[in-house]
Amino acid sequence: MISYLANPKRFMSMSSWAIPVGYGLGVLLFAWSLYRGLFVVPADAAQGGDIMRAMFIHVPSAWLCMGLYAALAVSSFVWFIWRHELADVAARAIAPIGAGYTALCLATGSIWGKPTWGTWWLWDDARMMSVLVLLFLFMGYIALRAAMENRQKAARAGAIVAMVGVVNVPIIRFSVDIWTSLHQGPSVLRADGPAMADVYLYPLLIGFLGQALIVAGLVMALMRAEIYRQRAQVLLTRRLQEA
Amino acid sequence: MSAAPLWQAFRSAAAEAWAGGAGALLPLGFFAGTCLLVPFSVGSKAATLSAIGPGILWLALALASLVTLERVFQADVQDGALDLWVQLDQSLSVIAAIKTLAHWCVSGLPLVLLTPIFAIMLQVPADDLVPAMLAYALGGVSFFMWGGVAAALAASVARGGLLIALLALPFYLPAIIFGALALNEGLGGTAILFLAASTLFSLGVAPAAMGAALRLAAD
Numbered sequence: 001m002i003s004y005l006a007n008p009k010r011f012m013s014m015s016s017w018a019i020p021v022g023y024g025l026g027v028l029l030f031a032w033s034l035y036r037g038l039f040v041v042p043a044d045a046a047q048g049g050d051i052m053r054a055m056f057i058h059v060p061s062a063w064l065c066m067g068l069y070a071a072l073a074v075s076s077f078v079w080f081i082w083r084h085e086l087a088d089v090a091a092r093a094i095a096p097i098g099a100g101y102t103a104l105c106l107a108t109g110s111i112w113g114k115p116t117w118g119t120w121w122l123w124d125d126a127r128m129m130s131v132l133v134l135l136f137l138f139m140g141y142i143a144l145r146a147a148m149e150n151r152q153k154a155a156r157a158g159a160i161v162a163m164v165g166v167v168n169v170p171i172i173r174f175s176v177d178i179w180t181s182l183h184q185g186p187s188v189l190r191a192d193g194p195a196m197a198d199v200y201l202y203p204l205l206i207g208f209l210g211q212a213l214i215v216a217g218l219v220m221a222l223m224r225a226e227i228y229r230q231r232a233q234v235l236l237t238r239r240l241q242e243a
Numbered sequence: 244m245s246a247a248p249l250w251q252a253f254r255s256a257a258a259e260a261w262a263g264g265a266g267a268l269l270p271l272g273f274f275a276g277t278c279l280l281v282p283f284s285v286g287s288k289a290a291t292l293s294a295i296g297p298g299i300l301w302l303a304l305a306l307a308s309l310v311t312l313e314r315v316f317q318a319d320v321q322d323g324a325l326d327l328w329v330q331l332d333q334s335l336s337v338i339a340a341i342k343t344l345a346h347w348c349v350s351g352l353p354l355v356l357l358t359p360i361f362a363i364m365l366q367v368p369a370d371d372l373v374p375a376m377l378a379y380a381l382g383g384v385s386f387f388m389w390g391g392v393a394a395a396l397a398a399s400v401a402r403g404g405l406l407i408a409l410l411a412l413p414f415y416l417p418a419i420i421f422g423a424l425a426l427n428e429g430l431g432g433t434a435i436l437f438l439a440a441s442t443l444f445s446l447g448v449a450p451a452a453m454g455a456a457l458r459l460a461a462d
Contacts, residue, residue, distance in 0.1 A: 129416075133413045133416060136409070136412070136413040137413060139409065140406075140409045140410040140413070143406055143409055143410075144396060144397075144400075144406060144410065147397075147400040147402075147403070147406055148399060148400060153399055153459060153462070156455075156459045157396050157399065157456065157459060160392075160396060160452055160455050160456050160459070161396065161410060163452075164392060164414075164448065164449075164452045165413075167448055168413075168414055168417075168448075171417050171441065171444065172413070172416050172417055174417075175416065175417040175420045175421060175437070175441065178420075178421075178424075178434075178437060
């Protein structure tokens with residue numbers, strides 16, 4: 001399916017209906033999960049009472065920021081090997097959204113953490129550290145692309161950073177894990193996971209699906225904007241040549 | 244494929260580091276200056292200093308690597324040496340790795356050799372200062388390799404200095420974490436092995452990325 005869509009024309013015709021569908025369906029699912037999460041689901045005292053409702057933003061944003069980095073790395077790889085222009089357009093569109101979700105994940109995590117564990121931030125925690133590193137990788141990627149004057153060069157440099165980052169992120173994660181286990185830091189983030197009751201799990205998963213659809217729509221919209229920008233540039237040069 | 248261009252790259256990198264008025268002494272001055280500021284910024288109590296001393300040395304080493312790497316590949320782009328390397332049948336990755344290692348020998352290794360002196364200045368107990376040099380040396384190699392990737396990427400950019408720091412510092416994390424642990428638990432523990440593993444990993448992965456980035460800068 002991906003190679004079918006690698007044709008920009010097919011991508012444009014597909015995305016023209018996929019974006020509104022993604023937005024519409026995504027907003028519906030996300031709104032339902034927020035309603036369930038904020039008003040229906042009982043507050044869990046062990047997770048800090050009402051503040052645990054932050055989970056319905058926090059956990060999907062954590063999954064999405066990791067998924068978006070993986071998507072960035074995959075599209076960088078595809079561009080680097082096969083030079084599919086659309087893959088670079090995708091990578092360029094993914095980076096700012098990924099950085100935003102990473103920041104959202106850190107912010108909501110801190111807000112949830114302060115009343116529950118009594119601290120905004122904990123340097124011993126492997127998950128916090130690896131998400132923070134992810135934010136730095138996204139920022140480095142964006143800054144590097146912005147610093148290159150030539151689009152083709154920016155794409156190549158960005159792809160190298162994204163690919164080096166993807167081999168290094170597990171190492172960073174692993175190193176902090178070792179650090180924590182030696183420091184016996186509080187194993188704060190262990191309480192979630194499979195032990196979650198269905199009443200929490202379903203709104204969470206539906207909310208994640210909704211946000212993922214919205215993100216897909218956003219990425220495609222940014223890609224379309226970039227394609228239109230390039231087309232406009234081609235038309236402009238053609239007109240200048242004719243004149 | 245002969246070894247001559249590699250030796251040439253090593254020699255020219257080392258000579259370059261010394262050229263232009265004691266270039267290799269500058270990171271040393273930076274390192275000493277950083278350590279000098281510490282007692283004044285955190286207070287001169289022996290207990291405080293001895294607790295944070297090893298960590299400060301890690302930090303100074305990491306920052307000193309960034310200071311020295313800033314111009315490594317940019318100079319090659321500007322004077323045309325890079326274009327000549329691309330013409331060789333020698334792998335660009337190997338040349339870049341050799342060049343980075345040469346810079347480590349000239350400006351990283353002296354810092355490592357001086358860490359015992361700075362550690363004593365920072366009131367670190369003088370038991371394992373010499374074995375600790377092994378940890379600093381291993382960590383330093385990994386700093387220079389990842390810093391080299393960032394420097395090679397920034398070589399295509401006119402003003403890449405701060406960009407190098409933003410790109411490289413997240414990659415310094417494993418070496419810093421294992422390095423600090425290795426000094427805490429001593430060299431008999433497992434952390435030093437993990438530190439060595441992360442250095443080996445950087446030696447394996449970073450040259451490929453450097454080569455790709457330099458080929459980009461040569462275009």
